[in-house]
Amino acid sequence: MTDRPFLTALALGLALLWSAAVPAQTLRTPGGLTLPSATAPAAGNRTADYIVALVNSEPVTNHEVRQRLRQVEQTIAQRNITNAPPREVLLRQVVEQLINERAQLHLARESGLRVSDAEIDQAEQNIAAQNSLSHEEFRRRLRADGYDINRFREELRQQQLLQRLRDREVDSRVRVTDADIDEYLREQKGSSGVENLELNLSHVLVLVPENASEALVAERQARAQRVAERARAGEDFAALAREFSDAAERVNGGEFGWRAASRLPDLFVSSTRNxxxxxxxxxxxSPAGFHVLKVNDKRQAGMPSMSVTQTRASHILLRPSAQLTPEAAIARLSDFRQRIAAGTANFETLARENSQDGSAANGGSLGWALPGQFVPEFEEAMNRLRPGEVSEPIVSRFGVHLIRxxxxxxxQLDEKQQRERLRMVVREQKMDEALALWARDVRSRAYVEMREDPQP
Incomplete structure (x- = not known):
């Protein structure tokens, strides 16, 4: 067993592991980019600025290593991860990951991949919305935390560039056949126990600040107790989450979605498994505060739930081109959204007249969709909306969308739908394997020169 899955989960998918216990002072970001509280190295600290490695002539500095290690350790602590490797192992993993990222970014640029300023603007706005902040409030918060805006945007650009490259290079290689699904079912048959348990939980988090007084802790505990009592009395848990929760997923009614027990805090698993x-x-x-959990469903790994939440959504899609820049597409859809909110325009009419998607003829309607049916950037934005709400313009790999x-x-899922759900599970496994092979290949073709050992 290699160390790669653990590090990949931390650095590339932190937001998917467990965003509930992130303290209020930590800004949450999509795609696994975690923002440190400050980025400037201490004056005169030699360990912050020397070169650890060169990758195709680009340096990996000790400051970058220390910063990434700090992010990983913060995430481990905040999410109560109990199976993390020792610090010296994490340090080696971080260095190797930064080297891999440099090699992949070099390949992306050589391949002509680009991420536009408009896409970075949209990513910023999405992060701000996830933190319940306006764009300007979000930027003020970053500055107050000592984060350079230009550096932050460049990190966002690199993350999106890496994702775009991986989608192009790896997605096309992965195929799932019916035989793959049958084999997966055979492997899972008869499995039981917590190591194969998957849970679908909803969650209310009442945050407790660090160094809180006993009186404040008692007040927050009483608030959480009232939420639990109202939930047990039959009140709608999603409404309680939206009203009381301090966690990011409150916009989804507190729902995490399906998570393997191994990817949930031990506290959550031990309290809900039975x-x-x-x-x-x-x-x-927990160290973050007080949690109230609802068990929506549970299953053994590989066996899809018999029920699922479907979403019926509509969208207007504009595809940037030589005649329509991404900035212009965003501005145009923002105008549509304002007109719809003011009641001077109709979503369906605008979709028929303007959308560059096959759904235009149906007023933008995409019909009923299962989870995982749309690309992640579209689905994440869609899942944050309540019925009747219209999103801000959302940038995806297909263009710019206005979603309702x-x-x-x-x-209830029929047998065919269950197999399709399993197809997605198997595809994710194959994607992990293909990504690992591809990353090793890119790494082997890069020029890497190790300079000095990192100092954490």
Whole structure:
């Protein structure tokens, strides 16, 4: 077993692991980019600025290593991850990951891949919205935390460039056949126990600041207790999450979605593994605060849930071109959104007249969709919307979208739909394997010169 899956999960998918326990002072970002509280090295600190390695003539500095290591360790602490490697192992993993990223960025630039300023603007706005801040408030917060805006935007650009390269190079290589699904089912048959347990939980987090007084802790505990009592009395948990939760997923009614037990805090697993769907656990105390959990569903790994939440959404798609810049597409869709909100324009009419998607003829309607049916950047924005809400313009690999959620419902999956859900599970596994092979190939073709050992 290599160390790669652990490090990949931390550095490339932190937001997917568990965003609930991030303290209020830490800004959450999509795609796994975690912002440190400050980035400037201390004056006169020699360990912050020397070169650890050269990758195709580009340096990896000790300051970058220390910063990434600090991000990883903060995430480990905040998410109560108990199976993390020792610090010296993490340090080696961080150096290797930074080398891999440099090699992949070099390949992306050589391949002519680009991420426009408009796409970075949209990514900033999405992060601000996830933190319940306006764009300007978000930037003021970054400056107050000592973060350079230009450097932040460059990190966003690199993350998006890496993702674009991986999508292009790896996605096309992955195929899932019916035989693959049958084999996966055979492997999973008869499996049981927490190592194969998957949980679909919803969550209310009542944050407790560091060094809080006993009185404040008691007040927050009482608030969480009231939430738990109201949930057990039958109140809508999603409404309680939107009203009381301090966690990012409150916009989704507190729902995490399916997570393997190994990717959830031990506190969550031990408190819910023996509960029936619909049961409430908590309040539970963690370093982040008090948690109230609802068990939506549970299953053994590889066996899809018999029910799932479907979303019926509509969209207007504009594809940037030589005649339409990304900035102009965003501005045009922003105008559409304002006109729809003011009641001077109709979403369906605008879609028929302007959308550059096959759904235009149906007023932009995409019909009922299962989770995972759309590309992540589209689905993440869609999942943050309540029925009837219209999104800000969202940039995806297909263009710029204006999204409206029309309705949601819980449905039972038939046998064909269950196999399609399994197809996505198997595809994710194959994607991980293909990504690892591809990353090793890119690394082997890069010129890497190790200079000095990093000092954490």
């Amino acid at each position: 509960l029936a769907p619909g049961a409430i656990a908590g309040p539970l105390r 959620v029309d309705e949601r419902r819980n449905v």
